[in-house]
Amino acid sequence: xxxxxxxxxxxxxxxxxxxxxxxxxxxxxxxxxxxxxxxxxxxxxxxxxxxxxxxxxxxxxxxxxxxxxxxxxxxxxxxxxxxxxxxxxxxxxxxxxxxxxxxxxxxxxxxxxxxxxxxxxxxxxxxxxxxxxxxxxxxxxxxxxxxxxxxxxxxxxxxxxxxxxxxxxxxxxxxxxxxxxxxxxxxxxxxxxxxxxxxxxxxxxxxxxxxxxxxxxxxxxxxxxxxxxxxxxxxxxxxxxxxxxxxxxxxxxxxxxxxxxxxxxxxxxxxxxxxxxxxxxxxxxxxxxxxxxxxxxxxxxxxxxxxxxxxxxxxxxxxxxxxx
Amino acid sequence: xxxxxxxxxxxxxxxxxxxxxxxxxxxxxxxxxxxxxxxxxxxxxxxxxxxxxxxxxxxxxxxxxxxxxxxxxxxxxxxxxxxxxxxxxxxxxxxxxxxxxxxxxxxxxxxxxxxxxxxxxxxxxxxxxxxxxxxxxxxxxxxxxxxxxxxxxxxxxxxxxxxxxxxxxxxxxxxxxxxxxxxxxxxxxxxxxxxxxxxxxxxxxxxxxxxxxxxxxxxxxxxxxxxxxxxxxxxxxxxxxxxxxxxxxxxxxxxxxxxxxxxxxxxxxxxxxxxxxxxxxxxxxxxxxxxxxxxxxxxxxxxxxxxxxxxxxxxxxxxxxxxxxxxxxxxxxxxxxxxxxxxxxxxxxxxxxxxxxxxxxxxxxxx
Numbered sequence: 001x002x003x004x005x006x007x008x009x010x011x012x013x014x015x016x017x018x019x020x021x022x023x024x025x026x027x028x029x030x031x032x033x034x035x036x037x038x039x040x041x042x043x044x045x046x047x048x049x050x051x052x053x054x055x056x057x058x059x060x061x062x063x064x065x066x067x068x069x070x071x072x073x074x075x076x077x078x079x080x081x082x083x084x085x086x087x088x089x090x091x092x093x094x095x096x097x098x099x100x101x102x103x104x105x106x107x108x109x110x111x112x113x114x115x116x117x118x119x120x121x122x123x124x125x126x127x128x129x130x131x132x133x134x135x136x137x138x139x140x141x142x143x144x145x146x147x148x149x150x151x152x153x154x155x156x157x158x159x160x161x162x163x164x165x166x167x168x169x170x171x172x173x174x175x176x177x178x179x180x181x182x183x184x185x186x187x188x189x190x191x192x193x194x195x196x197x198x199x200x201x202x203x204x205x206x207x208x209x210x211x212x213x214x215x216x217x218x219x220x221x222x223x224x225x226x227x228x229x230x231x232x233x234x235x236x237x238x239x240x241x242x243x244x245x246x247x248x249x250x251x252x253x254x255x256x257x258x259x260x261x262x263x264x265x266x267x268x269x270x271x272x273x274x275x276x277x278x279x280x281x282x283x284x285x286x287x288x289x290x291x292x293x294x295x296x297x298x299x300x301x302x303x304x305x306x307x308x309x310x311x312x313x314x315x316x317x318x319x320x321x322x323x324x
Numbered sequence: 325x326x327x328x329x330x331x332x333x334x335x336x337x338x339x340x341x342x343x344x345x346x347x348x349x350x351x352x353x354x355x356x357x358x359x360x361x362x363x364x365x366x367x368x369x370x371x372x373x374x375x376x377x378x379x380x381x382x383x384x385x386x387x388x389x390x391x392x393x394x395x396x397x398x399x400x401x402x403x404x405x406x407x408x409x410x411x412x413x414x415x416x417x418x419x420x421x422x423x424x425x426x427x428x429x430x431x432x433x434x435x436x437x438x439x440x441x442x443x444x445x446x447x448x449x450x451x452x453x454x455x456x457x458x459x460x461x462x463x464x465x466x467x468x469x470x471x472x473x474x475x476x477x478x479x480x481x482x483x484x485x486x487x488x489x490x491x492x493x494x495x496x497x498x499x500x501x502x503x504x505x506x507x508x509x510x511x512x513x514x515x516x517x518x519x520x521x522x523x524x525x526x527x528x529x530x531x532x533x534x535x536x537x538x539x540x541x542x543x544x545x546x547x548x549x550x551x552x553x554x555x556x557x558x559x560x561x562x563x564x565x566x567x568x569x570x571x572x573x574x575x576x577x578x579x580x581x582x583x584x585x586x587x588x589x590x591x592x593x594x595x596x597x598x599x600x601x602x603x604x605x606x607x608x609x610x611x612x613x614x615x616x617x618x619x620x621x622x623x624x625x626x627x628x629x630x631x632x633x634x635x636x637x638x639x640x641x642x643x644x645x646x647x648x649x650x651x652x653x654x655x656x657x658x659x660x661x662x663x664x665x666x667x668x669x670x671x672x673x674x675x676x677x678x679x680x681x682x683x684x685x686x687x688x689x690x691x
Contacts, residue, residue: 087633088634149666150659150663151621151625152631152658154659177663183552184486184551195485206664207621209590217346233346233407234348235350235439238349238352238438239353239354239356239494239495240351240353240494240495242490243350244348244349244487246441248442
């Protein structure tokens with residue numbers, strides 16, 4: 001076992017007078033900051049020299065043995081699962097989707113490893129991406145406030161005990177990025193009407209396909225038509241990566257259905273509204289990334305295009321529509 | 325909507341206004357359905373009515389797949405939402421039904437879909453009589469029995485709703501080799517969606533032969549019915565076998581199949597072993613911006629192995645394999661793995677960085 005030798009030196013005045021009894025003793029202490037040195041095995045070897053009347057005296061002529069080894073470990077931060085492994089959380093516009101494993105926060109803990117003094121948490125890297133519920137507590141909750149700029153763990157959180165710092169605990173904040181076509185849609189007869197199913201998938205900011213996540217739809221204003229209007233609904237979870245928008249209209253054989261202009265050459269729309277998909281919640285109209293926009297038509301065959309939901313490529317999706 | 329070999333008689337009982345309905349839905353994982361189901365059977369509704377949001381039926385059991393019933397019939401209720409309320413006679417509907425026990429001991433139908441679906445979608449399609457070629461061994465799992473019933477029904481359907489194909493091609497968690505046999509049986513079907521579902525199952529499990537089979541079919545052109553299913557399988561392929569990487573690279577070059585290309589590059593990115601770099605490097609200059617990003621992300625993922633949220637282990641032919649003998653991560657490699665939106669703002673510089681990085685760190689990939 002090797003040791004780096006760190007020499008600490010200092011002076012301590014000893015008030016010796018002619019009346020000082022033989023055998024008197026004094027103590028002195030020296031302190032050094034551990035922070036620049038960090039983890040390691042420490043031991044203390046004391047040598048003392050004194051000067052009296054300008055004569056130097058070796059006060060430890062017997063070369064006392066070094067102390068026992070004192071292992072010093074930096075404080076260790078642990079996250080979910082009680083490990084110090086890096087962790088990924090999500091920005092869903094506020095809130096999380098625990099059902100599907102998309103957490104927007106994590107509770108941290110620290111093992112001080114014997115470090116004394118009050119503790120203080122900080123975010124030395126990526127401070128704009130997360131917030132801490134408290135900085136002088138034992139179990140702060142770190143919550144996402146923005147997505148990371150990179151697809152690696154690029155947020156660092158540290159805690160210090162009187163200036164002795166832990167190693168960084170690393171985090172990443174991801175978020176949904178866009179809704180894309182999940183393949184060809186299908187339209188079939190349904191009772192006396194039609195039934196269209198449009199597959200979709202979600203991608204995150206690192207452009208991976210996202211497994212099941214809660215989502216909901218929001219409609220804009222429908223163009224006036226005699227057709228009934230759908231209620232906006234949500235979806236809590238689904239198997240694998242693909243989800244579907246089902247759109248159907250049906251009536252009753254005994255009813256007079258509203259008239260529909262059947263003119264494929266003109267691509268006349270039977271009904272239309274803007275449809276927004278909110279990713280991250282089954283219910284909240286306010287949760288999520290900037291909305292993925294696309295123009296929806298009811299009745300007919302749909303072919304959605306890829307939609308980006310950010311200000312850089314804030315383009316509307318175009319649904320190619322052909323009437324049945 | 326349903327195979328014409330059996331009757332679907334859904335009659336509107338009262339005069340009603342037209343109903344427009346839209347809702348997001350998803351496939352309920354089969355394993356979850358089966359875990360929750362008390363009884364699973366192929367059966368026909370012999371008596372049943374939907375009245376607004378309430379519906380109930382008595383089922384004639386044709387084939388029991390899980391559970392038992394002393395009587396040949398079983399009653400159950402449905403739950404629906406106001407948005408899909410209606411007044412219908414449900415008699416005649418045949419399907420694979422999953423019934424769960426409610427707190428009062430009665431049985432309720434569990435749809436195979438999550439979300440609000442009409443009662444016609446509260447079962448999987450099924451045939452009145454199962455052809456011998458689809459019969460399962462008596463020892464087969466309930467999952468296998470259900471999949472065989474569904475495949476047999478879909479073979480009879482004309483190119484129908486994507487939802488039925490989605491049910492058949494969903495990922496299954498049963499262990500091999502029973503799944504391998506099942507997927508082989510699906511692949512031998514003359515129905516494109518059924519065969520594609522079998523191919524997908526094999527590909528997602530890492531079967532190299534299935535991947536090669538898809539590549540050959542893609543060269544000849546994939547039909548609409550099978551392309552969606554098979555393409556998604558490639559997106560989920562994760563076997564780092566070097567021969568598989570070469571097949572993925574072949575797919576990435578198929579300009580007539582843009583979605584297949586994108587999935588092939590995504591698969592290379594997900595695998596991001598050292599051997600993928602030679603295939604990803606030339607794609608940094610592709611004309612498709614998504615492919616350029618995925619190629620960059622694949623190289624950046626290899627460089628930043630160990631520092632990637634959600635990173636999957638490298639698996640080669642079922643064996644977990646380390647990607648590197650030593651870490652390659654540096655703060656610079658981390659800073660040059662931007663999210664998609666940031667990549668678009670800084671693309672030329674990021675691509676130049678990774679080209680140079682590969683020249684230095686993976687020189688064998690530079691041809």
